[in-house]
Amino acid sequence: MRNPLNEVHVPVVDDLIEDDYVRSLALAGIALAAFLTTLGIGGLLFPDSIAGDLAGIVFNAGTATATARLAAPIVLAALGGIFAEKSGVINIGLEGLLIISAFVSVYATSLVGAGNTVLGLPAIVVGFLAGIAASAALAGVFGVVCIEFKADQIIAGLAVWLIALGLAPFMSTVFFGGVNTPNLGVSVGWSYSAAMVVVATAASWWTLNHTAFGKHLRAAGENPKALDTVGVSVSRVRHAGVLLSGVLSGVGGSALALSIGQFVGSGETMVQGKGFIAIVAYLFGNYNPIGAFGAGVLFAGLDAMQVRLQQLGYAVPDTLVQTIPYVVVIVVLALVGRTRLPEAAGEHYETED
Amino acid sequence: MSRIDAIARSIREFLRTFVDLSVAERLLISVAAIFLSVVVGFFIILASGRVAACETAAWTMPVTGLGFCYDPFQVYAVLFNGALGYPFAFGEPGLFNPDWTPFNLSLGLTLSETTLLVFTGLSVAVAFRAGLFNIGTQGQLVVGGLATALVVVAAAPVFPTGRLGGIALIVIGVFAGAIAGGVWGAIPGALKAYADANEVITTIMLNFIAANIAYVLVLEVFRAEGSSVVATQYVPEHAQIQPWFFPGSADFAEAALLAGVLFVVGLYVLIEHTTFGYDLRTSGIQPAAAEYGGVNAKLTTVRAMTLSGALGGVGGAVWVLMSEGRWIASVPDLGFDGITVSILAGNNPLGVFPAAFLFGLLKGGALEIGFQTDVPTELVAVLRGLIILFVAMPEFFRMIGRYAGLDGSGPASGATDDSAAASEGGEADA
Numbered sequence: 001m002r003n004p005l006n007e008v009h010v011p012v013v014d015d016l017i018e019d020d021y022v023r024s025l026a027l028a029g030i031a032l033a034a035f036l037t038t039l040g041i042g043g044l045l046f047p048d049s050i051a052g053d054l055a056g057i058v059f060n061a062g063t064a065t066a067t068a069r070l071a072a073p074i075v076l077a078a079l080g081g082i083f084a085e086k087s088g089v090i091n092i093g094l095e096g097l098l099i100i101s102a103f104v105s106v107y108a109t110s111l112v113g114a115g116n117t118v119l120g121l122p123a124i125v126v127g128f129l130a131g132i133a134a135s136a137a138l139a140g141v142f143g144v145v146c147i148e149f150k151a152d153q154i155i156a157g158l159a160v161w162l163i164a165l166g167l168a169p170f171m172s173t174v175f176f177g178g179v180n181t182p183n184l185g186v187s188v189g190w191s192y193s194a195a196m197v198v199v200a201t202a203a204s205w206w207t208l209n210h211t212a213f214g215k216h217l218r219a220a221g222e223n224p225k226a227l228d229t230v231g232v233s234v235s236r237v238r239h240a241g242v243l244l245s246g247v248l249s250g251v252g253g254s255a256l257a258l259s260i261g262q263f264v265g266s267g268e269t270m271v272q273g274k275g276f277i278a279i280v281a282y283l284f285g286n287y288n289p290i291g292a293f294g295a296g297v298l299f300a301g302l303d304a305m306q307v308r309l310q311q312l313g314y315a316v317p318d319t320l321v322q323t324i325p326y327v328v329v330i331v332v333l334a335l336v337g338r339t340r341l342p343e344a345a346g347e348h349y350e351t352e353d
Numbered sequence: 354m355s356r357i358d359a360i361a362r363s364i365r366e367f368l369r370t371f372v373d374l375s376v377a378e379r380l381l382i383s384v385a386a387i388f389l390s391v392v393v394g395f396f397i398i399l400a401s402g403r404v405a406a407c408e409t410a411a412w413t414m415p416v417t418g419l420g421f422c423y424d425p426f427q428v429y430a431v432l433f434n435g436a437l438g439y440p441f442a443f444g445e446p447g448l449f450n451p452d453w454t455p456f457n458l459s460l461g462l463t464l465s466e467t468t469l470l471v472f473t474g475l476s477v478a479v480a481f482r483a484g485l486f487n488i489g490t491q492g493q494l495v496v497g498g499l500a501t502a503l504v505v506v507a508a509a510p511v512f513p514t515g516r517l518g519g520i521a522l523i524v525i526g527v528f529a530g531a532i533a534g535g536v537w538g539a540i541p542g543a544l545k546a547y548a549d550a551n552e553v554i555t556t557i558m559l560n561f562i563a564a565n566i567a568y569v570l571v572l573e574v575f576r577a578e579g580s581s582v583v584a585t586q587y588v589p590e591h592a593q594i595q596p597w598f599f600p601g602s603a604d605f606a607e608a609a610l611l612a613g614v615l616f617v618v619g620l621y622v623l624i625e626h627t628t629f630g631y632d633l634r635t636s637g638i639q640p641a642a643a644e645y646g647g648v649n650a651k652l653t654t655v656r657a658m659t660l661s662g663a664l665g666g667v668g669g670a671v672w673v674l675m676s677e678g679r680w681i682a683s684v685p686d687l688g689f690d691g692i693t694v695s696i697l698a699g700n701n702p703l704g705v706f707p708a709a710f711l712f713g714l715l716k717g718g719a720l721e722i723g724f725q726t727d728v729p730t731e732l733v734a735v736l737r738g739l740i741i742l743f744v745a746m747p748e749f750f751r752m753i754g755r756y757a758g759l760d761g762s763g764p765a766s767g768a769t770d771d772s773a774a775a776s777e778g779g780e781a782d783a
Contacts (some may be wrong), residue, residue: 133556158488162693280558326559329554
């Protein structure tokens with residue numbers, strides 16, 4: 001029998017080298033490298049100028065560790081978003097998944113008590129796992145709502161964000177008496193965050209491009225009918241994709257909160273739009289985990305730089321500097337423009353019996 | 354027993370006439386979503402009341418004797434009764450509170466929120482009908498409100514201080530807000546039309562940018578002298594929209610609500626009964642067909658987003674001129690709540706009014722919950738999210754409808770509806 005999956009055309013992989021997109025990405029990479037080199041030389045020649053200060057910031061260990069810390073939620077949520085969207089479910093609720101895991105990881109750690117262990121696991125590890133579980137559970141609900149009850153994915157994703165935005169500060173007030181939790185006194189080092197980001201990126205890339213599951217996932221988003229014809233359940237694959245987005249975002253949200261040892265629930269919470277920036281990161285990376293990694297690190301680096309700029313006491317108002325990553329996101333999105341959504345993303349699939 | 358059956362049957366008959374009507378169905382789904390959210394919220398209150406620490410139990414569950422720190426019945430009673438200023442006197446001999454007047458502070462606060470949400474809800478609804486998801490109403494409101502405050506403060510010395518001068522200033526201020534909000538809304542519209550940049554992302558980013566830029570502008574340039582918070586100067590008293598009957602501390606003016614109602618009717622006519630509205634709707638439903646039919650879809654996209662932004666800007670103007678009297682950096686989440694309002698209203702301008710009133714109630718009620726109970730007021734934000742989630746899944750309610758026999762294919766009783774709702778509640782809790 002002919003295997004219809006062979007005919008599933010997956011342009012992102014097939015045309016990777018030919019793609020204009022990759023060329024422009026390479027160009028952007030070279031431009032960035034050139035800029036950094038100029039900055040570095042300028043900084044060395046004129047150490048007292050603004051260029052010197054900027055170079056000091058860019059090539060600074062503090063900036064590097066801050067980037068690693070801030071990149072974790074963006075890159076991991078972006079990887080999760082790729083899995084969900086590749087399978088055909090647009091998960092705009094990544095922000096909510098980050099929020100809920102950030103809170104639950106801190107709560108669970110404080111419940112166990114910093115320094116205590118459960119079954120040999122330190123409290124902070126238990127917190128990490130609890131954060132992942134909470135995020136996966138919320139993603140599971142989102143999956144059921146979208147796949148079984150055929151909800152509008154954008155609105156349901158928005159609901160996930162709004163529910164988490166309400167629930168996390170609500171629970172924080174119930175348990176700790178305020179929207180911000182007290183500091184745990186323990187935290188996860190930046191090197192762990194960096195390691196998780198790198199491992200997750202590599203694993204996601206491998207899973208998507210070199211496993212049967214990855215092929216099913218892409219088929220569920222591009223041509224669900226073909227997948228159905230070879231006898232693989234489309235909705236099961238999509239549930240898996242959405243759950244994976246929950247697990248990965250859970251790792252990211254827990255890493256964000258536990259790297260500080262506290263959950264901040266005021267305003268937009270400590271997540272502050274990182275879930276939405278993650279969406280742009282994977283769009284920028286054109287659904288390629290490595291591209292999403294690059295974009296995520298770039299956005300995190302911008303964020304880290306503005307923190308350092310503030311510490312150096314520049315007269316530029318810090319709020320204006322904070323705006324840079326958001327402007328960059330819009331410019332990037334306008335330039336990259338036509339990102340190609342998976343063919344069947346956002347659509348419900350009815351099994352034909 | 355047979356009598357209950359008969360009642361159930363007649364209710365079913367009544368509902369069946371609605372099943373095929375899409376507007377009525379939407380209405381039914383919205384009501385069911387609200388009900389379901391209240392049910393789920395009930396369990397969230399119970400669960401959090403079980404784990405919270407308190408001296409004495411506020412509510413003890415019958416039969417089991419378990420004590421809870423929060424009393425869910427009291428929470429809901431305070432939420433809805435309090436938002437209206439306690440017209441009902443529970444547990445008293447007469448059901449109604451004899452001291453209640455309609456022009457009380459709580460109802461004023463509720464209606465103030467309602468008024469603002471009418472504008473932001475309309476803003477989101479207009480974009481939605483054009484097939485655009487404007488999450489940027491918040492940013493458009495921030496920008497529009499700032500423009501209003503600055504223009505009115507700058508123009509005030511030119512106009513006489515009488516009533517007429519005040520009205521002129523208010524009109525100028527609202528126009529300034531509409532223009533600024535419209536420009537801010539046109540940006541994602543143009544990006545969508547000509548660069549194919551997803552408007553969901555760009556509007557979210559523009560929200561952050563608007564908040565930051567407005568903050569810096571006011572902090573560095575326009576900050577009122579001696580102000581401890583980041584805020585502009587107050588607009589002169591006569592340029593603020595004043596209440597007729599309600600107490601001034603409620604920050605509510607009947608005239609603004611009336612204007613909101615006019616906007617609702619105006620937009621309904623615009624969307625349903627004009628050529629522009631037709632272009633808007635067709636490019637929302639079938640962009641390719643609209644283009645084929647001679648509609649300039651790109652231009653319609655920009656226009657729709659500009660109109661949407663202008664409405665958000667008017668919302669900001671009303672917020673400045675009615676609620677605050679100045680632009681202040683802590684802008685409430687009116688734009689985000691506008692999304693909820695629009696979705697609950699089925700993106701129909703006529704539905705925006707009742708939906709805005711419901712969220713006005715929740716807002717007014719949240720304040721009362723803060724005063725009267727120990728339950729965190731963030732509960733209301735959770736309810737908001739739940740309502741959106743349930744409205745997003747009409748298929749779920751259709752399934753229940755089919756299960757309950759609303760399509761006439763089988764007998765059922767009203768009880769199945771409730772038990773299905775309750776089990777769903779447990780799931781969403783997780």
